[in-house]
Amino acid sequence: MLSFALALVGILAPVGSYASDPGPSACANITSQLGSSKVVNNRFSLKYHESTEYWSTPQGDHKPACIVYPTTSKDVSTILQSVRAADSRFAVKGGGHNPNDFFSSTDKGVLIDLSKLNKKSYDSETTLATYEPGGVFGNIYEYFEQFNRTVVGARLSGVGTGLALGGGMSYLSPQYGMACDSFRELEIVLPNGTIVTASNTTNTDLFFASRGGGGNAYGIVTKYTVQSRPIGEFWSGNLIYAFPQKDTVADAIGDFIQYNTDPKAAIIGTYEKLPTPDINLNLDEIIIMFLVYDGPDPGTAFDNFTSIPHLLDTSKIRSYPEVVDMPIPVATEISRGNNIFRVGVHYADNDEYKFALDKWRAWGEEHKGKYLLLSLDYQPVPKSLTDASKAQGGNAMDMPDGPWFWLNYLLTTPPGMSKTAVDAVRSSFRDMVESTGNAEGLPLFINDASADQHPLSTFSTYSRLQEIKQKYDPDNFFADKTGGWSFE
Known part of the structure; x- marks a missing residue:
């Protein structure tokens, strides 16, 4: 009984009682400066539980010494300085959608939960929009809809704003470029706690690197000022196909990637493998097309998809917030699990879209029982997208002219699987993706990449990004004390 009582005291004790431990020491200092209302260290509290929920559930196994909820950039500065002084580990959490270990989670360190940084504004004279990093894009879209405007962001409402720092693919990207x-x-809080502004005229190197060049690698972004876009009605929906159309749909996707020239038309082509037996008929496989047109009438833009026999067609006129709720409003939440991403990149003028699909399908058949869900997503990068990017100064990916495409590979392993078994199936999955190869000269998409793929090294701007990283994080504070993309 005494040992239980001591253990309970250890869990609930003020963080200051562990002054020699970097995490609790940092937490105690933060609490003394920001007040206890902005710090949670009780692992049994609902707030602690909510902040340690992630889309990739294993990230929630990491238990921070405390969770801090800044409400201003000055708070973020104070937190970083306290973390530095204690030599503690830390992590920054926005929407918590990145599945890479420690990218937004920390064990025994300080978790900086940005959810209270959620202000938004719109300037009708300049048409510029601002939003802070807390919350998810669905909430941001709903706010700007009152002005008949939106911002370029995620294609699922439940994804957080950190997506934009990684590039950010949107249904509007063929018209306006990446997020x-x-x-x-x-507005960025640097690793040393200094609050700066980065733009095309101020701290221009930092601004360049922050546009798709490594997320929060250079500091913590506390406010975004972005060009908003006009918004109206969308023709959109999902087409769902059964196994007999598997190759027909792949050909239609390949044609769309190569030949579509309408920047208002956007797709995601998704192949899903289920753990059920296929009985040699591919009964375990479905195809879901996401078709989105910026306007009420797509004309012939999607004829190569709608002409293929399908099981279900949900297309109708929607608002933009409704578009990002396809296929169902809680898609992000219900897809939580032991998830990992990997990414591939390919040119459109060959049969690589078929080659990768065949490799993926064969792997799925060979590993029945070792996954809960297996998904392959085709994400076109048309020339209109790369032209729009270049017209706005380009980004850290230095995107070559389209058309080309990214492939997102998702693996969800079953609950209760041993770590050894999970590691083995992930290793095999990695080998399968690597066997499909990647096109030389094209960047991997860091929003969908696994940390071991070292996506930044595929950027033509990599050496420049390394120099910028060294300039703004000279003592490797961020590199050593939190997770993130490798610059080595």
């Missing part, structure tokens, strides 16, 4: 291309000014 990061719309940045006009960023």
Whole structure:
């Protein structure tokens, strides 16, 4: 009984009682400066539980010494300085959608939860929009809809704003470029705690690197000022196909990637493998097309998809917030699990879209029982997108002219699987993706990449990004004390 009582005291004790431990020491200092209302260290509290929920559930196994909820950039500065002084580990959490270990989670360190940084504004004279990093894009879209405007961001409402720092693919990207291309000014708290503004005229190197060049690698972004975009009605929906159309749909996707020239038309082509037996008929496989047109009438833009026999067609006129709720409003939440991403990149003028699909399908058949869900997503990068990016100054990816495409590979392993088994299936999954190769000269998409793929090294701007990283994080504080993309 005494040992239980002591253990309970250890869990609930004030963080200051562990002054020799970097995490609790940092937490005690932060609490003394920001007040106890902005710090949570009780692991049994609902607030602690909510902040340690992630889309990739293993990230929630990491237990921070405390969770801090800044409400201003000055708070973020104070937190970083306290973390530095204690030599503690830390992590920055926005929407918590990145599945890479320690990218937004920390064990025994300080978790900086940005959810209270959620202010938004719109200037009708300049048409510029601002939003802070807390919350998810669905909430941001709903706010700007009252002005008949939106911002370029995620394609699922439940994804956080950190997506934009990684590039950010949107249904509007064929017209306006990546999410990061719309940045006009960023407020950033540097690793040393200094609060700066980065734009095309101030701290221009930092602004360049923050547009798709490594997320929060150079500091913590506390406010985005972006070019907003006009918004109206969308023709959109999901087409769902059964196994007999598997190759027909792949050909239609390949044609769309190569030949579509309408920047208002956007797709995601998704192949899903289920753990059920296929009985040699591919009964375990479905195809879901996401078709989105900026306007009420797509004309012939999607004829090569709608002409293929399908099981279900949900297309109708929607508002933009409704578009990003396809196929269902809680898609992000219900897809939580032991998830990992990997990414591939390919040119459109060959049969690589088929080659990768065949490799993926064969792997899925060979590993039945070792996954809960297996998904392959085709994400076109048309020339209209790369032209729009270049017209706004380009981004850290230095995107070559389209058309080309990214492939997102998702693996969800079953609950209760041993770590040894999970590691083995992930290793095999990695080998399968690597066997499909990647096109030389094209960047991997860091929003969908696994940390071991070292996506930044595929950027033509990599050496420049390394120099910028060294300039703004000279003592490797961020590199050593939190997770993130490798610059080595």
